[in-house]
Amino acid sequence: MNRLMRSIKAGNLELQFWGYEVGNLFAAVAGSGGFARFAEEINAVLSDPALGPSGKLAALAGDHPDVFVTIALGAIVLLAPPLRSLIARGGRPAAVNAFDVVALVAAVAILLFTLRADTSWLTDAAAAFVVGSSLLRQSKRNPFLMKPGGLALALGGFSLAAFGLIEVADDVETSDAIGLALSAIAFLTGVYVLAAGLLTYQGGVFETARFVSEAEDGAKDAGWTAGLLDPRAGLLPGLFERLLDPAVTGICDHAVKPAIVWVPRRIRAQKPFATSMWARLPWRLVSGALAFAALTPQGFAFGLANGCWAIGDVAIGSLDWEDDA
DSSP: OHHHHHHHHHTHHHHHHHHHHHHHHHHHHHHTTOHHHHHHHHHHHHTOTTOOHHHHHHHHHHHOHHHHHHHHHHHHHHHHHHHHHHHHTTTOHHHHHHHHHHHHHHHHHHHHHHHHTTOOHHHHHHHHHHHHHHHHHHTTTOGGGHHHHHHHHHHHHHHHHHHHHHHHHHHHHHTOHHHHHHHHHHHHHHHHHHHHHHHHHHHHHHHHHHHHHHSOTTOOOOSTTHHHHOTTTOHHHHHHHHHTHHHHHHHIIIIIHHHOTTSOHHHHHHOHHHHHHHHHHHHHHHHHHHHHHTTSHHHHHHHHHHHHHHHHHHHHHGGGSOTTO
16 A cells, blocks of 8 residues: 555656546536537537538537537647657757646636637536646646646636536436436535635645745746746746735635544644545545436546546645655
8 A cells, every 4th residue: 555655646746637637538528418429519510521621620619619628628638748758858848848838828728718618517627627737737846836726626616516506406307316416416526626726726835835945046947937937036926925825825724624524633734735635535436426326428427537536636635645655
């Protein structure tokens, strides 16, 4: 067990990325109605002889936005890592940094499209989670990115809660007991994911302060993003510290942590990442089990999403594990 825990901690940010991102793809598929419905909608557009390549793309974006967003998220999740590795072989950190920024901007653009399009709340949640996990993946070398990453996760939690709330109303009308239980758990999961996203933000506050205190004098990032993102003197870190840190920290200390009553007080006080994990993990497991029990195409995809998200939750929690675990 100790060997497994050490392995998880050693690659935690990569593991959270793949756990969350694969889960996000499954969630987006669930938002489009399940794997069969997803395939049918793609085939309906691609097999239309009246549409050229650009027309098919426009048809997907306009008439099947959930499918379009799923494909776009899949492109980022599956293509970005190997392309990044290829660029890294050139030995130019500035080029890798620029690629990370471009990939993040692409993810944010998809999220903005999702929020404006007529997509499922579940698809909205998946797009927000992609942005969040992308930021967390880059936070190993810049802990400030945990803050906007945590906010993106919180937005995903809000969208997941909205999805569950809408489904609750539908299930009450149809008297579907398992569906009603799943929808209610999805709502509660979204609430706690929102809260856990704020805890991740607070973890970014701690990690940024540690980074600044341990940094060598004059050892600031010389890259072109230093003026914008450097934790010690960057524009955005300064704005977040003044405008958001006090509010988010207050919400976490006075509202979020007291609500996670099943986590020991010592962990809540000292370990924001472990608290974030335990705030989400039980709901993921229950939600996933109910999703499979629903025996629907959408439920199957949503169950897979929760299983992958649980892996990401454990990876995030490992940031607070002791080094000798």
